[in-house]
């Protein structure tokens with residue numbers, strides 16, 4: 001009896017860190033290799049993989065967002081040699097995003113190293129560098145929507161439009177063993193049914209197993225009409241209060257959607273005159289150009305706008321700011337609309353705009369995307385009034401608006417509608433959501449007459465063909481455990497090389513007194529490792 005084993009490596013019981021391993025008869029396919037963001041992400045992104053990257057035959061990437069792609073350079077750095085399959089726009093977007101991420105990581109490592117130096121602690125190394133990113137980009141192979149390709153021995157792949165961001169894909173995988181074939185479908189991130197910029201998600205009927213996202217598994221967005229009305233009245237009032245209007249946004253997709261909505265409002269003669277608009281993101285211009293280049297993969301509305309020559313994503317009075325000086329000079333404008341990342345305010349230029357303006361009651365902030373637990377954006381949305389931002393205590397007097405309807409994710413109704421299209425023999429795994437939303441969506445899917453499970457992080461299931469009503473979660477000699485030993489060996493190598501480099505630099509050091517207690521505690525820790533059975 002053929003069987004495919006699936007390991008839920010990330011985005012299980014949480015939204016970020018998307019990654020799944022599929023194994024069949026020595027063939028290993030990884031779907032996504034994303035970064036963790038927000039709460040509990042410290043140290044996890046640099047951490048060990050629970051498998052050997054060199055044993056992975058192929059990777060499939062559902063879309064460019066960093067929580068799906070951000071650890072790919074680390075995978076390549078640690079030995080992955082295969083192809084990374086995805087769509088053309090994703091290849092272009094992921095190049096922009098990874099090159100930006102690696103810059104941010106280097107800056108962050110430098111900042112932490114300076115902090116550490118003052119405490120007598122060792123410098124921080126970023127998880128990967130620019131060379132790793134370039135090596136990763138060389139491994140990408142494109143696949144067109146709706147075409148089928150063989151990506152590993154007996155493994156077929158087809159990608160379908162997911163309507164989430166340009167290039168986003170629902171992933172269909174076929175695993176063939178003997179006379180048997182098991183079909184596994186990954187929803188990736190699914191767009192809302194009422195799409196504006198993207199095309200609607202593809203409906204699929206056939207699957208043995210479906211892995212479905214649940215970001216908004218317990219919530220319904222306002223309708224498109226209501227969302228637009230809410231944005232219109234909120235923005236009009238904000239313009240009248242003559243302060244800064246801040247829109248934290250992902251540089252990819254949310255920004256283009258907001259720019260398009262602003263442009264629509266500008267076409268309305270009854271709408272108040274807008275102040276200058278700054279798209280304060282070095283990535284913003286590049287991402288917007290990619291959206292324009294692939295407009296044939298976007299909604300009819302956008303294609304029509306693009307055909308008539310008016311670029312859908314450049315409202316009047318908008319400028320891109322790329323240098324940090326230009327970004328800082330926005331502080332001198334008393335009135336302006338500012339779009340900046342990161343979308344969840346966990347870093348990037350939006351942080352300094354928030355720091356400079358949140359105290360001001362004339363400032364308005366519009367949240368247009370998902371805010372993960374623990375991020376600055378989530379804390380603001382939750383109503384915290386006193387925050388420490390970039391080293392300063394800030395009181396929040398600004399008006400905050402949350403527009404769930406602008407999300408690039410489908411809501412509960414959209415997700416259930418997509419799920420209900422599968423034949424009743426399909427079984428579901430619900431992932432990519434906080435436990436409450438994942439459970440709520442799973443309950444909804446069960447009500448539709450399917451089986452549904454909500455795997456925990458690290459769970460391994462044996463998908464034993466169609467006869468079994470549902471896969472068993474098993475914790476036998478899983479890929480996780482097999483790879484754990486490799487991870488430990490890799491760590492030991494790193495410890496040895498750290499020791500060597502300290503030994504080599506010993507002649508240049510005068511701070512032996514500071515070194516001794518640190519080294520002594522390292523020795524004690526290593527001894528206690530030795531004593532663990």
Ligand SMILES: [Zn+2]
Pocket residue numbers: 063065164189
């Ligand atoms: Zn996404």
Ligand SMILES: [Zn+2]
Pocket residue numbers: 015018065067068189432
């Ligand atoms: Zn996602």
